Amino acid sequence: MFNKFKEKLGSFKKAFSKTIDEKAVEVEPVIIEQVPESEESLEEEIEPIIEEETIEAALEEEIPEKGAVPEVISHVSVEDLKKAEYRKKVEDRKKAAEKKKEEKEEVKPVEEKKSFFKKLAPKVGFTQKAKALVFNREVYLDEKDLEEPLWELEMGLLESDLAVSVSEAIVESVKNQLTGTTKRIGSNTGDIVEEALKKAILDVVSANTFDFDEYVKNRPKPVHIVFVGINGTGKTTSISKMTHRLLKLGYSVVLAAGDTFRAGAIDQLGIHADRLGVKMIKHQAGADPAAVIYDAVQYAKAHNIDFVLSDTAGRMHTNMNLMAQMEKICRVSSPDLIIFVDEAVAGNDAVERAAQFNDAVPIDGSILTKIDADAKGGAAISIAYITGKPILFFGVGQGYEDLKKFEPEWFVDQLFGQS
Numbered sequence: 362m363f364n365k366f367k368e369k370l371g372s373f374k375k376a377f378s379k380t381i382d383e384k385a386v387e388v389e390p391v392i393i394e395q396v397p398e399s400e401e402s403l404e405e406e407i408e409p410i411i412e413e414e415t416i417e418a419a420l421e422e423e424i425p426e427k428g429a430v431p432e433v434i435s436h437v438s439v440e441d442l443k444k445a446e447y448r449k450k451v452e453d454r455k456k457a458a459e460k461k462k463e464e465k466e467e468v469k470p471v472e473e474k475k476s477f478f479k480k481l482a483p484k485v486g487f488t489q490k491a492k493a494l495v496f497n498r499e500v501y502l503d504e505k506d507l508e509e510p511l512w513e514l515e516m517g518l519l520e521s522d523l524a525v526s527v528s529e530a531i532v533e534s535v536k537n538q539l540t541g542t543t544k545r546i547g548s549n550t551g552d553i554v555e556e557a558l559k560k561a562i563l564d565v566v567s568a569n570t571f572d573f574d575e576y577v578k579n580r581p582k583p584v585h586i587v588f589v590g591i592n593g594t595g596k597t598t599s600i601s602k603m604t605h606r607l608l609k610l611g612y613s614v615v616l617a618a619g620d621t622f623r624a625g626a627i628d629q630l631g632i633h634a635d636r637l638g639v640k641m642i643k644h645q646a647g648a649d650p651a652a653v654i655y656d657a658v659q660y661a662k663a664h665n666i667d668f669v670l671s672d673t674a675g676r677m678h679t680n681m682n683l684m685a686q687m688e689k690i691c692r693v694s695s696p697d698l699i700i701f702v703d704e705a706v707a708g709n710d711a712v713e714r715a716a717q718f719n720d721a722v723p724i725d726g727s728i729l730t731k732i733d734a735d736a737k738g739g740a741a742i743s744i745a746y747i748t749g750k751p752i753l754f755f756g757v758g759q760g761y762e763d764l765k766k767f768e769p770e771w772f773v774d775q776l777f778g779q780s
């Protein structure tokens with residue numbers, strides 16, 4: 362999910378890591394807490410913890426001259442380690458390793474370094490050395506240091522379909538988080554930037570969120586929800602998914618076939634109503650949608666139905682007549698919620714449309730569909746920010762179950778996660 366977003370942010374992370382590596386200074390060496398008492402325990406303690414990554418880090422360093430004591434020794438606490446004994450073991454093992462290496466046939470330079478460290482490093486306390494190398498660095502960044510990486514970030518965000526104002530807000534937040542304070546660097550310099558970016562995005566998408574379930578639970582029944590948006594974005598499908606969800610929660614639902622404009626729209630909703638076992642109120646094709654919706658609300662009131670979900674015709678936000686009609690539908694039926702539905706893959710277009718629909722009615726929140734079609738993520742971040750109204754649900758497929766309640770933390774995890 363959101364693979365393009367992850368891809369776009371790669372160059373920012375790279376630029377940022379480079380800046381950190383250039384500016385970071387080493388601070389006090391690590392204090393080693395646990396030292397193996399015997400040769401056997403030394404083996405046990407250290408051997409299993411060699412990781413490719415730490416070996417790569419060590420490869421940046423020169424292989425010590427033959428006979429020289431590896432630099433790590435200078436970081437090791439003498440008192441705790443019984444240094445003399447330890448150093449001797451190190452020397453012996455190093456000699457043995459070098460002897461073995463000489464006996465081997467010719468190997469490529471990198472392989473040679475790797476095998477050297479694989480054999481030697483563990484025996485000189487490689488894990489401790491890695492800690493001294495990576496955990497004991499600090500960096501202080503000022504605005505100038507971040508100019509280039511932040512430029513990369515802004516480009517990455519814009520290419521991920523974030524609206525300009527949202528990208529700027531996120532860049533500003535990342536800048537404020539990273540400049541002017543001394544940061545300790547962990548094993549991965551990219552972590553610092555990822556944390557800052559996650560927080561910036563989380564702040565944006567968490568603004569104005571509200572709990573849909575809590576909200577509808579506490580509303581007088583019937584709760585009336587109207588779905589609006591342009592053609593083909595997934596309104597009808599989202600209504601059927603929402604119906605399924607509400608039925609599962611124990612509510613009763615009636616549908617209003619308010620899309621009297623598109624041929625086949627009434628039948629399409631009718632099929633879902635039959636499958637889900639709910640009543641659908643309909644008029645003839647071409648009838649006044651406000652009248653259909655009015656009837657559905659009356660039906661719900663008369664039959665103690667908990668929810669009325671009203672479909673409406675898809676309309677372009679640029680079509681003034683249809684937008685005026687939608688405004689009338691919403692005014693006459695005074696719904697509890699007006700939900701804007703658009704597809705996440707539409708990127709900036711979806712953001713623009715959300716803003717226009719919000720101006721016209723206004724909307725109470727959005728459902729973003731087709732998240733499963735590898736959306737870039739920008740629309741989801743931008744729509745909430747631009748409209749000031751929350752994302753309520755994601756459509757993540759075509760089945761009834763494929764409606765995911767929007768949770769900011771879950772969303773940010775998806776943006777940065779492995780999936």
Ligand SMILES: Nc1nc2c(ncn2[C@@H]2O[C@H](COP(=O)(O)OP(=O)(O)OP(=O)(O)O)[C@@H](O)[C@H]2O)c(=O)[nH]1
Binds near residue numbers: 594597623758
């Ligand atoms: N992959 C995927 N497809 C979806 C999702 N939501 C809807 N669709 C598909 O998008 C297409 C259009 O969905 P509809 O529900 O008919 O869209 P609509 O907004 O009601 O369309 P109009 O009635 O023309 O306004 C259908 O093929 C749906 O199956 C989703 O979350 N993921």
